[in-house]
Amino acid sequence: MNYTLNTTSSQTQKTSIADAMKKLWPLIAPEKAILFVALGAVVVNAALNLLAPLLIAHVINVFVPAKNYHGLLVYAGYILIMYLFALVTSYLQTWLMGGVGQRVLFRLRGSVFTKLQELPVAFFNQNKAGDLISRINNDTDKINQFFSQSLIQFIGSIFLMAGAAIFLLSLNIRLGAAALAPSVLLLIFTQAISPWVKRKNLVSMQSLGGMSSEIQESLNNFKVIIAFNRRDYFKNRFQEVNENNYSASITAGLANNIFTPIYGLCSNLGQLIVLAYGIYLISVGNFTIGLLISFIAYVNNFYNPLRQLAALWANFQAALASWDRVHEILVLESDLQTEITGTKRQSGDVLDFVDVHFKYPDGKEVLHGINLKLQRGKTYALVGPTGGGKTTTASLMARLYDPTGGQVLLDGSDIRSYEENERTKKIGFILQEPFLFSGTIRDNILYGNDELEHYSKEQLERAILDNGLEKLLARFDKGLDTPITGSGDALSLGQKQLIAFIRAVLRKPELLILDEATANIDTVTEVLLEDILKKLPAATTRVIIAHRLNTIAEADEIYFVNSGTVTQAGSMEHAVDMLLHGKRES
């Protein structure tokens, strides 16, 4: 399956507000009640802010000329009460809506991360780490900005506009309609231009993701950059993506900023129409000058929030573009699902490969019809030239990928029919590239081990002693508590391999696969590892991939893997002979 995140496909999507809301709804749904209260606060707050000036105007127009100081004070009291209410509602609207934003962001990040965890290894081979990080951080943050900062104003503005529009139409339907006419133009303009604006934002977010990938790659490989005298490489490559990002952001910025001047223009146009048409109406005797003055004021009440909406609309488009990028990850489905209908075959073998074919997406076939039978308790060695298919074979054994043809049977049942936890309990796999998480050695060897996780220090030490692992642990000056820093660069590859080895052995798998797992460990220590492997329970099956012949000397069976085929070598001599003289294609 192809997991490449193809961002261009979304360019063809048309954005309608309803569509976007539908997409975003699952994230907001749990906040329905709060959102409702917040909406109430927004409406009340807006109403109070509209009402207070009216009361003030009343005081100025009625009480002050009448020298009614008592009336003035009474109204001042009313206004004070309104302000106190506004204090509460304004607090509530910011706090509640902002809270919704924060929690939506929390859920969104969480669900993207969970999705990442569900996707198979192939997904990570096809996408760049930096871009994924950018999607989880920068894109979700754009969505958050819209929710926590813009949404309140968005709703408030729409509410104010609707109120003002109704008021205008009820005052004088013809003049009102004329005053609102430019906003219809705006609506058409906005509808027409929004997809373009969104697309520009998408390109901008993509280039940010690209920049993030570049930084990620360069900084993680910094030692090569220094040793090969290519500080300029980082500088130049970065400059290139930086310039790309600059021009994409400029375009997006210009697109986003197009709304404000146009909305401003329409707002002035509305006033101009009211002025001209109003004066015309007065001249034909259908209107009064006093009404015209207040009408112009109300037109402002309609167009001022509209002007605010311009900036918010751009934020909305940016959030939608980001949402598309996040959504792309969320809709991916792992094709490594557990299949209930796996065929049950009776077989005494731990693992059977039945005519297994495999090819990577867009690649040529790398395994051609492999048949293998691994019996319980035996040790198997896979040897062969680099690029022959050893690691791919091992990866299929652990179901990191599914075969593209044929079947892998685990204990007689299709490996696809096992639940993940069941399968991973049975199969231990020491990967070619050891990876450590930051923390301590203890964290790393207990990582993902449900059984030992809750062991006390003494219990854990006993378990280590029982498995004969204490000598390996003694290689680390602080034992279990040896810290592992971020990149783990303070440890050598050999040390990392030791930790991976301890971790795998403590899990007591039925099938243990070692993919060049001891390649960087010195031969004296390796003898120690062999002893430990020998002491594993009698039923444990071992699959060892190695280049060093002494590593595989004691295998019960040696397979020669080359050019995507697997042949039984029979004896050590024969295996060596094939290695040295066999036809190769690497």
Place this chain on the structure above:
Amino acid sequence: MDKKIENKPTQANLFAVLNPYRTILFVLIFLALLSNGLTLWVPLIIAHGIDGFLKSHALLGSVVWEFAIAAALIFIFTYLQSIAQTFASERVARDLRKKLSEKIAGHSYAFVEKATPGKLLTNLTSDIDSVKTFVAQAIVNIASSVFIIIGASFLLLTLNWKLGLVVLAIIPIIGGTFFFVLGKVRKLFLRTREVIDRLNKVINESILGAALIRVLNSRKPEDQKFGSANAEARDLGLQILKLFASMIPVITFSTNLAVLAILTLGGHFVIQGSMSLGNYAAFNSYLIILIFPILIIGFMSNIIAQAQASYGRVAEVLDAVDAPETGTLNVPLKGGVSVSGINLQYGQKPALKDISLSFTPGSKTAVIGPTAAGKTQLLYLLIGLIEPDSGSVEYDGQNIHNYSRVSLHKQVGFVFQDSIIFNMSLRENIGFNTEASKGNMDKAVATAELDDFIHTLPEGLDTIVSERGASLSGGQKQRVMLARALALNPKILLLDDFTARVDTSTERKILENISKNYPGLTLISVTQKIAAVEHYDQIVLLMEGELIATGTHDALLTSSPEYAQIFESQKSTSNYE
């Protein structure tokens, strides 16, 4: 600008960033004030139109024209302003990114490892984005708000200074609230950034360790780690929100109180007769004009606080002391290398203890020893990736610091233990140092036994290999890395256990190729396999950072029991090899 603040790295002055952009920012603010001023003119045109109509009862065409011109000008100015704003903010971001990346590129390996690539990634992306938002939104808004506040306050004071003073009394209240809240918020923003760094780290590890997580079925601990960092980010976000949610109503309310004070006090004055009704009405309308910019400043303070925190983090990297400048010596190396009295501490543990060694030009040396003996560190010291705590590294009798790094790295090839493949074509990966000539490239590819493999690729050397080299097998990656080092046509080659993932016969061929194609090369090879290096001029045995023995294979077999033991452990199968 306050110079004192500028020099303190923790309190980096955000506004100092703006210095080089004074012209465009000036234009920007000018345009903003122009369009704001014009917007204030519109009501006057309307008033003029109405007055004219009242006088002559005719629709004045000139009013419509004035209005249309004003509207057009406002449109043009706001549009120009938005363009200036976009360019200014994006340029600030681009230039700051450039400056920061150059700074990082100039730093040592140790610096990048210590700062962690994850944090530097946030610095270069989100942190600079915060500064960009600040330039894009805060500057214009604050400039126009301040302009309106000053203008309106001035008008208020001239209309009635007593009432004006009442209005101005709220300014200290608002200022105090800002000061209090922003002080608290800055710390929270800094913590948020740190949490985001942590989130990045978890995401990063979960991506790089994806295969391991799937093999161990260990999603749960990853979800927990991410969940706790994510929850912390949310809680910090809510704390910040709480402060702003309290600040904004307090400011609005105090402004509203001022309005109320004017209403009652001013009403009293009017009733008393010490103020005209017209002035009173005008006073109220200006007051309403005053409220909006104060609110805007409230919103902008959020952006400023965030940008300030972010810029502080960026400035920390910018202000960090540069890697020591290297020497200028630029001569062809003869190939002699020596180290004397090297001590190196890694954490609390000594990694290398008083190591002295010399490698003569054209000699072959193998460095052998158990894991964690300090072999890799020794090679890192030789190439200058890390600095010893004491002792010196010399090339041809000259201290490594006397050489220009460029010249040294051109002549010393290094093959790292872990596979590092860049996401570009094989050709670019192998010719990573751009000075590799076609001839050197071909020789390197042939020596690393990559010819056959490259011929199977439809696009040959131009095949793009993916990030982390997932499309290559372990052994292929190592051979590409070897070819990368050989493409320099080096005088000295440092190999860090490079044959570990290459099969025996390929390994043998490669080593033969190196001897044949690179005669006179000084070879220092960290390895585990004695059989391949028995004939070397010198074998160095390291254990736990100590130099146990040096000598030829035969000499060591008799003189060093440790060496004999290692040899013994490999002997059982060596008859096959």
